[in-house]
Structure formats: structure tokens, C-alpha cells
Amino acid sequence: MRKFVFPILLFLCVNLFAQVKTVTPPKPTISFSESLQAVVVTTKDWSAIQGTAQLFERKNIGSDWKAIGKSFPVVVGKNGMAWSDGLNELPSDTGRLLMKTEGDGKSPAGIFNLSSAFGTIEKSDKIKLPYTKLEQETECVDDVKSSHYNRIVNRNQVGNFDWKSSEKMLEVGAQYDLGVFVEHNSEKQAGGGSCIFLHIWKDETSGTAGCTAMARENMETVLYWLDAKKNPVLIQLPVEDYKKFQISWKLPKLK
Numbered sequence: 001m002r003k004f005v006f007p008i009l010l011f012l013c014v015n016l017f018a019q020v021k022t023v024t025p026p027k028p029t030i031s032f033s034e035s036l037q038a039v040v041v042t043t044k045d046w047s048a049i050q051g052t053a054q055l056f057e058r059k060n061i062g063s064d065w066k067a068i069g070k071s072f073p074v075v076v077g078k079n080g081m082a083w084s085d086g087l088n089e090l091p092s093d094t095g096r097l098l099m100k101t102e103g104d105g106k107s108p109a110g111i112f113n114l115s116s117a118f119g120t121i122e123k124s125d126k127i128k129l130p131y132t133k134l135e136q137e138t139e140c141v142d143d144v145k146s147s148h149y150n151r152i153v154n155r156n157q158v159g160n161f162d163w164k165s166s167e168k169m170l171e172v173g174a175q176y177d178l179g180v181f182v183e184h185n186s187e188k189q190a191g192g193g194s195c196i197f198l199h200i201w202k203d204e205t206s207g208t209a210g211c212t213a214m215a216r217e218n219m220e221t222v223l224y225w226l227d228a229k230k231n232p233v234l235i236q237l238p239v240e241d242y243k244k245f246q247i248s249w250k251l252p253k254l255k
């Protein structure tokens with residue numbers, strides 16, 4: 001029996017020390033004024049599921065935004081949109097609108113960094129964002145009490161399994177073949193909403209749990225266009241509110 005003890009202890013020790021024992025702090029949010037790429041999503045109103053996306057780019061922070069390619073259809077949350085609590089300057093009339101919360105079926109409205117990507121394919125030179133290849137152990141934690149709340153983690157690489165609820169990403173299937181993490185609630189406020197992505201849609205009429213989804217060919221275009229060096233952002237608002245804040249927020253001009 002003793003001959004089995006040492007190998008077992010060695011296995012346990014290797015796994016113990018291989019785990020990450022501390023929670024990775026959130027990355028600093030890049031100011032929109034420093035961005036050179038923007039994915040602009042607009043919908044008819046706050047309750048609309050279907051919307052339109054347009055890519056914009058500028059040469060430097062002092063130049064005008066230029067539309068890239070043609071606009072394309074997207075779907076947002078099954079219950080529409082709600083303001084993100086992470087905005088530095090919320091509009092003064094937001095009191096009449098609900099704020100984004102965990103599990104509300106709404107996509108966040110505002111401006112968000114697009115910091116990293118994920119998928120089932122192997123990393124290639126086409127992908128210019130930090131990339132996570134989904135594995136069986138890859139999860140996005142949506143437990144508001146967890147120290148890993150609103151983070152994509154590998155269950156085998158974190159030492160503190162303090163969550164009771166998470167999205168096992170590989171099990172989602174084709175909709176997560178390609179995706180981009182949206183930095184909503186990067187401060188990880190409990191209940192502020194988590195695991196918001198750009199990803200492939202189920203179909204053109206089905207709303208999401210809070211993400212923004214599109215046809216696979218459009219998701220490929222977005223993913224391969226985004227460049228971490230250009231500080232890309234998602235700008236997402238109902239169209240009337242977009243026009244309302246276009247000048248004060250210095251947003252790209254819609255056609």
C-alpha cells in the first residue's frame with residue numbers, strides 16, 4: 001500500500017501549486033478618447049431585440065471616425081437594453097430607466113472596452129486580441145458572491161472555487177465558436193451583470209441573455225478586424241439616445 005502513497009501525494013502537490021491562488025485584478029479601463037476602433041450597435045428603442053452594427057475607425061485620436069464596410073444586423077438582450085452602471089457620466093434622465101442587473105435579460109447600454117477574445121478555434125495571426133481557446137474547464141463566473149465574479153477562468157487553474165453558478169462556455173456550442181469579451185461591470189460590482197460578450201447568434205430573431213450576437217460571418221469580420229493596439233470599444237445605445245449624446249460624447253456619426 002505504501003508504494004502508492006508517494007505518487008498520490010506528489011500528484012496532489014503538483015496540482016496544488018499549479019493553481020493560481022490570487023484573484024487577478026481587473027485591467028484598467030481605457031478611455032474612449034484613446035480608442036481608434038469602435039463597434040457601434042443601435043436599436044430602435046430600449047425594448048427592441050433586433051439592431052444594427054457598424055464598424056468605425058480613425059487614424060489618430062484627433063481625426064474623424066470613418067465607417068468601415070457595410071452595416072449588419074445583430075440581436076441584443078431578450079428584454080432589450082438597460083444603462084450600465086459603469087458609465088463615468090450617466091445621463092441626467094436615467095432615473096426613469098432601469099439599470100443593468102444580473103439576470104435581467106438586458107444588454108448593457110454605454111461604451112465598453114473590447115479587451116479579449118475566445119473561441120473553439122486555434123489562435124491565429126488574424127486574431128489581434130488576447131485569446132482564450134475554450135476547454136472543458138473554461139467557465140465564466142456569474143455568482144455575485146464569488147471573488148471571480150464576471151471573469152472567464154479555467155477551473156483547474158484557480159485555487160479558490162468559491163462560486164456556485166457559472167457558464168460552462170464550451171457547452172454552449174456553436175454560438176461560442178467565436179466571441180469577444182465586453183468589459184461591462186469591469187469593477188465587478190455584485191449584481192451589476194456579468195459574462196457579456198459579442199458572439200454568434202442562434203438566429204436573427206432570438207434575443208440573448210444580455211450579450212450582442214450576430215451571424216458567424218459578421219462575427220469573423222469583427223474578430224479579425226479588432227486590434228488590441230487600437231483600444232477597440234463597443235458603443236451600444238438605442239438610436240435616439242445615440243443621436244442625443246453624439247456630440248457631447250464625441251461619438252461616430254451615423255448615416
